[in-house]
Amino acid sequence: MGAGASSILGTEGDGAHETGLGDLPESCIAEVMLRLDPPEICRLARLSRTFRGAASADFVWETKLPKNYTYLLEKAFGVKWREVLRDRKEIYARLCRRNPFDGGTKEFWLEKYKGRLCMSISSKVLLITGMDDRRYWNYIPSKESRFHVVAYLQQIWWFEVNGEIEFNFPPGIYSLYFRLHLGRATRRLGHRICSTEHVHGWNIKPVRFQLWTSDGQHALCHCNLNEPGYWIRYHVGDFIVESAEVATKVKFSMKQIDCTHTKGGLCVDSVFICPKGFRQGKVSPSPPC
Structure with missing residues (x-):
């Protein structure tokens, strides 16, 4: 679309001038x-310059920001954010980037199309049964993680991962996922290689995923882990936030505690929270709950 395509030309010789989109009032x-x-x-x-000026208006970008953007x-920045961020367009752009908090173990950002909040929570702050015993679990570096480290399970009988987040989410419906990977991914000579040496036990019994919220919401589902070699987001469930004025506490877990068999070869990267319907990356189909 350009000014010439929308111009209005006067009749020949009547002294009229060409009018384009740039002549529209900025308001x-x-x-x-x-x-x-x-x-x-x-x-x-x-x-044009007029469009550029209108696109920088604070009252335009105020409507795109979540109501609790302060x-x-x-x-993300502490109480001194007003010293570094001034106009609303700049604030929107900054919130669309990765914003770490809680010592860098969690991040939030706005998806740029609708300004809705997304969040990622590192495995480093999840309560993992047996994590302190290196016979079972290890933290390993990974360039495929937002946090550059993942929890890797070699073998265990009792598998349980728990976590929680308390946050003033903007109103909306949110989905919660565990980001998991069967097998240990490495790079050799520039190529990605996935070792499945320790992958076993996940096709015998399903993993139980759950979430609870501080206002009484609950979701439960069971899912077999499959497809080694891929990072997959396993959908735990959805929860509704009515108001940003009150912090919502969300607890979540994944368990496979049938001790008749061992299981192993699993990478736990993070927990992902996003607006319902938002898709990014490979997501497991929602199993019947």
């Missing part, structure tokens, strides 16, 4: 941008 353009998604606003900003900024 009118801004009103249109209120109804567009952020990437569309940024594309329109390239058309809480998110304080979570």
Whole structure:
């Protein structure tokens, strides 16, 4: 779309001049941008100086930010965020990047199209049964993790991973996933190689996934882990947040505690929370609950 395509030409000789999109009042353009998604606003900003000015208006970007964006900024930058971030467009762009908190063990960000919140929680802050015994578990470096480290299980009888997060989520419906990988991935001569030496026991009995919230919501499902060599997000369940004014505590777990057989060869990377319907990466089909 360009100014020439929308121009209105006067009749020959009547002294009229060519009128283009750049002649529209900046306030009118801004009103249109209120109804567009952020990437569309940024594309329109390239058309002219007037569009660029409208695309920088604070009242336009205020509507794209979550209502509790000041809480998110304080979570990421502390109380001094006002000293480094001023206009709303800059705030939106910064919140769309990775924002670590709690010592870098958790991250949140806004997905850029709708400004909805996503979150990732490292395996380092999950309570893993047997984690302190290196015969069973080890933390290993991984370039395939947002946190550069994953928990790797060699073999165990009693498998249990628990965690929780307390956060002022913007209102909406959220989905929670465990990001898991069967086999140990490495790189050799520039190629990705997956060792499945210790993968066993996951096809005998399913893993039980659960979540609970502080306002009484609960989800439960069972799923067999399969497909070695792929990072897969296993869907635990959904929860609803009504208000950002009150912190929501979410507890979650995955268990396989049938001690008739051992299981091993599993990488636990993180827990992923995102708006329901948002897809990023390979996700397991939701099993019947």
